[in-house]
Amino acid sequence: MASGKPASGEDSLIACYFRPLATDPGAYSLDDDAGALMPSGDDIVVTTDAIVEGVHFLPDDPPDTVARKALRVNLSDLAAKGAVPAGFVLTLALRSADEVWLKPFASALGEDAAQFGCPLLGGDTVSTPGPLMVSVTAFGRVPPGRMVHRSGAGVGERVMVTGTIGDAALGLAILRGGKVHAAASDKAARDALVGRYRVPQPRVALAEIVRDHASAAMDVSDGLAGDLAKLCSVSGVSAVIEVDAIPLSDAARDLVTRGVIGPETLITGGDDYEILCTMAEDRVGPFTQAAWVAGVAVSSIGTIVAGSSVPKFVDKEGREIALERLSYSHF
Amino acid sequence: MASGKPASGEDSLIACYFRPLATDPGAYSLDDDAGALMPSGDDIVVTTDAIVEGVHFLPDDPPDTVARKALRVNLSDLAAKGAVPAGFVLTLALRSADEVWLKPFASALGEDAAQFGCPLLGGDTVSTPGPLMVSVTAFGRVPPGRMVHRSGAGVGERVMVTGTIGDAALGLAILRGGKVHAAASDKAARDALVGRYRVPQPRVALAEIVRDHASAAMDVSDGLAGDLAKLCSVSGVSAVIEVDAIPLSDAARDLVTRGVIGPETLITGGDDYEILCTMAEDRVGPFTQAAWVAGVAVSSIGTIVAGSSVPKFVDKEGREIALERLSYSHF
Numbered sequence: 320m321a322s323g324k325p326a327s328g329e330d331s332l333i334a335c336y337f338r339p340l341a342t343d344p345g346a347y348s349l350d351d352d353a354g355a356l357m358p359s360g361d362d363i364v365v366t367t368d369a370i371v372e373g374v375h376f377l378p379d380d381p382p383d384t385v386a387r388k389a390l391r392v393n394l395s396d397l398a399a400k401g402a403v404p405a406g407f408v409l410t411l412a413l414r415s416a417d418e419v420w421l422k423p424f425a426s427a428l429g430e431d432a433a434q435f436g437c438p439l440l441g442g443d444t445v446s447t448p449g450p451l452m453v454s455v456t457a458f459g460r461v462p463p464g465r466m467v468h469r470s471g472a473g474v475g476e477r478v479m480v481t482g483t484i485g486d487a488a489l490g491l492a493i494l495r496g497g498k499v500h501a502a503a504s505d506k507a508a509r510d511a512l513v514g515r516y517r518v519p520q521p522r523v524a525l526a527e528i529v530r531d532h533a534s535a536a537m538d539v540s541d542g543l544a545g546d547l548a549k550l551c552s553v554s555g556v557s558a559v560i561e562v563d564a565i566p567l568s569d570a571a572r573d574l575v576t577r578g579v580i581g582p583e584t585l586i587t588g589g590d591d592y593e594i595l596c597t598m599a600e601d602r603v604g605p606f607t608q609a610a611w612v613a614g615v616a617v618s619s620i621g622t623i624v625a626g627s628s629v630p631k632f633v634d635k636e637g638r639e640i641a642l643e644r645l646s647y648s649h650f
Numbered sequence: 651m652a653s654g655k656p657a658s659g660e661d662s663l664i665a666c667y668f669r670p671l672a673t674d675p676g677a678y679s680l681d682d683d684a685g686a687l688m689p690s691g692d693d694i695v696v697t698t699d700a701i702v703e704g705v706h707f708l709p710d711d712p713p714d715t716v717a718r719k720a721l722r723v724n725l726s727d728l729a730a731k732g733a734v735p736a737g738f739v740l741t742l743a744l745r746s747a748d749e750v751w752l753k754p755f756a757s758a759l760g761e762d763a764a765q766f767g768c769p770l771l772g773g774d775t776v777s778t779p780g781p782l783m784v785s786v787t788a789f790g791r792v793p794p795g796r797m798v799h800r801s802g803a804g805v806g807e808r809v810m811v812t813g814t815i816g817d818a819a820l821g822l823a824i825l826r827g828g829k830v831h832a833a834a835s836d837k838a839a840r841d842a843l844v845g846r847y848r849v850p851q852p853r854v855a856l857a858e859i860v861r862d863h864a865s866a867a868m869d870v871s872d873g874l875a876g877d878l879a880k881l882c883s884v885s886g887v888s889a890v891i892e893v894d895a896i897p898l899s900d901a902a903r904d905l906v907t908r909g910v911i912g913p914e915t916l917i918t919g920g921d922d923y924e925i926l927c928t929m930a931e932d933r934v935g936p937f938t939q940a941a942w943v944a945g946v947a948v949s950s951i952g953t954i955v956a957g958s959s960v961p962k963f964v965d966k967e968g969r970e971i972a973l974e975r976l977s978y979s980h981f
Contacts, residue, residue: 350884351800352727352868353697358794363694365771366684367739367787371778396683408698410741410785440696447702449780454741456698456787463689469682537683553681 332416332444336425343406343438354440356405361460364402368392368540369410369454376517377494378450382420383427384517385453390431392540393457394521395592399538401467401530402459404437404523410454412447435523461530471535472554472597478621479533479606481522481593483568484543488588489580490516502579508570519592524613529596532606536596542587545645546595547630551623554597558630560621562586562640583642586632597623663747663775667756674737674769685771687736692791695733699723699871700741700785707848708825709781713751714758715848716784721762723871724788725852726923730869732798732861733790735768735854741785743778766854792861802866803885803928809952810864810937812853812924814899815874819919820911821847833910839901850923855944860927863937867927873918876976877926878961882954885928889961891952893917893971914973917963928954 338349345355356363370376370389380388390407397404409428413421432438437457490512492499503509522529522538529536535554539546543565551557562582567575574580598606603619610617621630632640669680676686687694701707701720711719721738728735740759744752763769768788821843823830834840853860853869860867866885870877874896882889893913898906905911929937934950941948952961963971 347799351731351797353695353731353733353790353797355792355797356694356696358689358691358693360689362689363687363789364684365687365737365739365787365789367741367772367774369741369743369774369776369785371743371776371780373779374777400682400684402684406696408696408787410698410700410787412700412702412783441698443699443785445700445702445783446705447781447783448704449702449783450778452743452776452778452780452783454700454774454785456696456739456741458694458696459684461686466682466684466686468678 336421337439337442340425340429340432340439343440345406346438346440349441354408356458359460362463362466363405364397364400364459364461364466365456366393366396367454367456368396369452371452372450380517382424386424386428387431387518389453389455390428391519391521392592393455394435394437394523395519395538397457397459398522398526399529399536399594400459401465401526402461403526404435405458405460406438406440407455407457408440409442411442411444412452413444414447414451465530467530467533467536469535469537469550469553472550472556472623473534474556474623474625476534476597476599476623477603477619478558478560478597478623479603479617480566480595480620481525481615481617482520483566483571484591484593485571485585485588486512486515486568487590488584489571489574490514491590498579499574502574502577503570512570516590519590521592522594522615525594525610525615528606528609528613529594532598532602533596534598536594539591539593539595541589542645543591543595544586544632544642548645550595551630556623557626557628558621558623560630560632562632563635564618564620566616566618583640587642587644667752668770668773671756671760671763671770674771676737677769677771680772685739687789690791693794693797694736695728695731695790695792695797696787697724697727698785698787699727700783702783703781711848713755717755717759718762718849720784720786721759722850722852723923724786725766725768725854726850726869728788728790729853729857730860730867730925731790732796732857733792734857735766736789736791737769737771738786738788739771740773742773742775743783744775745778745782796861798860798864798867800866800868800881801884803881803887803954804865805887805954805956807865807928807930807954808934808950809889809891809928809954810934810948811870811897811926811951812856812946812948813851814897814902815922815924816902816916816919817843817846817899818921819915820902820905821845822921829910830905833905833908834901843901847921850921852923853925853946856925856941856946859937859940859944860925863929863933864927865929867925870922870924870926872920873976874922874926875917875963875973879976881926882961887954888957888959889952889954891961891963893963894966895949895951897949914971918973918975
């Protein structure tokens with residue numbers, strides 16, 4: 320992003336909407352070809368996630384929620400890696416420079432950047448004849464070598480997850496209409512679930528706590544079952560998960576209790592943006608306490624076991640719940 | 651980018667095509683949610699540029715050239731900022747996971763990453779119903795505070811540019827057919843110009859030399875006239891450019907000499923990916939010498955003057971050449 324006095328359309332667009340967000344000295348007021356991250360002795364953790372209209376968000380999702388989702392899915396990755404946000408760059412592919420869309424988009428992006436301490440450092444706006452796409456690359460800091468990996472889970476450790484699982488999948492189902500929409504007759508419950516789909520709550524407050532306690536971690540973005548399978552695979556272990564221990568919101572639990580959906584809908588749905596992590600038994604107490612102080616509920620949902628099979632999800636009688644698919648795949 | 655044994659389509663795509671590129675320890679074999687840049691005491695310069703099918707490259711451009719262009723436009727930014735490449739992340743928005751396209755794309759990307767010492771650290775692949783898009787965020791290192799800005803140009807300094815200007819615009823004109831294609835009857839010349847459009851030559855070898863000598867710098871991506879105007883505007887100066895001093899390839903000069911195109915086609919065309927920089931008169935010699943040793947020709951094309959007007963382009967009689975537009979804008 321760059322702008323000078325002889326402004327082109329792109330330049331004036333940036334000057335108007337995004338320069339107010341470039342409050343960090345490393346953004347150089349978006350007047351340069353690049354931004355900069357100053358050295359702190361930390362490792363810089365780098366993550367990138369893009370969201371595409373019609374794939375990751377719906378064409379009629381409000382622009383402010385699109386902005387927040389684009390940044391937050393990346394903040395969620397940083398938190399799961401134990402990294403404290405340091406900044407981000409934005410690539411915006413637009414069909415047109417539509418002020419009605421851009422103004423609330425930029426405004427919400429600025430609010431989130433401030434709230435999570437993750438300043439805009441630069442970006443690129445390009446035109447596309449296709450769907451709108453927002454790609455964010457976010458940076459975080461961890462002390463040298465302290466990034467939390469997917470690969471550290473050990474046999475006998477507990478599997479922990481933050482918040483509640485499956486709400487975003489239900490929110491998407493509600494937006495698409497159908498049986499979940501019809502069954503969730505309470506508007507407040509519907510709005511809450513749709514909110515979870517549109518605006519994830521990245522667990523930024525847990526970054527250092529995850530780093531202090533977890534042996535392995537990742538964020539749950541493609542569904543708990545599939546993401547846990549990935550963590551286990553890279554760690555060379557398997558897991559047994561007690562389905563009844565998986566934390567559900569009241570709205571989700573109500574739908575399960577009434578038989579509208581089965582638990583598989585929740586554990587294979589995507590867009591949770593909770594942190595999934597593993598830790599030794601004696602870490603569970605201190606982790607739970609520290610997370611509680613940080614305002615985040617965490618739940619112990621199962622155990623890491625030896626083996627290379629896909630993790631098992633069992634009910635309270637110990638029967639395995641069959642999953643038709645583990646998670647969402649774009650291809 | 652992440653993959654585990656229970657591979658989804660996206661995961662196996664990444665494993666197959668992109669994991670071989672993840673040779674840097676900070677890429678964690680693309681098995682994790684994030685990559686990492688180790689601390690070196692340097693500032694990390696961050697730049698991001700996306701290319702969109704039908705906008706920045708043509709639908710029938712070969713996949714290997716698309717890969718090289720996507721990375722090189724970012725390497726060009728780093729070089730102009732005086733930054734030595736440190737790594738990049740990739741976001742790929744694809745309509746389908748087409749092996750015939752992906753294999754040469756990934757292979758060429760790996761070759762360029764190796765050639766320019768800029769390893770893949772992570773990425774994201776998403777599906778899109780729209781045009782293919784490749785977004786790269788690249789990282790470079792400079793000693794603390796030594797990033798070269800657009801804003802340092804001083805009155806009386808010389809304006810320098812690397813390589814030749816306008817070839818890529820001619821290459822694009824050739825691909826689109828029309829008078830330039832018809833006039834450039836020599837196939838070798840045509841191929842060379844098309845090559846300049848499809849595969850930029852980022853001046854990575856000049857990063858430290860620019861840092862040592864330039865007061866201000868940027869890469870020429872949207873046309874020399876428009877980009878110089880931006881540099882001057884941010885520096886609070888103007889410039890006078892001698893059009894006859896602008897370096898042209900033999901093919902471009904031939905087309906100008908024969909009257910097929912005017913110089914304005916060359917100086918307002920985009921995609922040059924040369925470095926434009928300013929420096930004190932006494933730096934011109936050492937800069938030119940150092941660039942020559944690095945294998946890059948540089949030319950002195952004009953002078954920074956006081957004022958806030960758009961830079962003037964004058965012919966050898968001192969007459970100003972009128973430019974209908976300064977550069978390409980996407981909006």
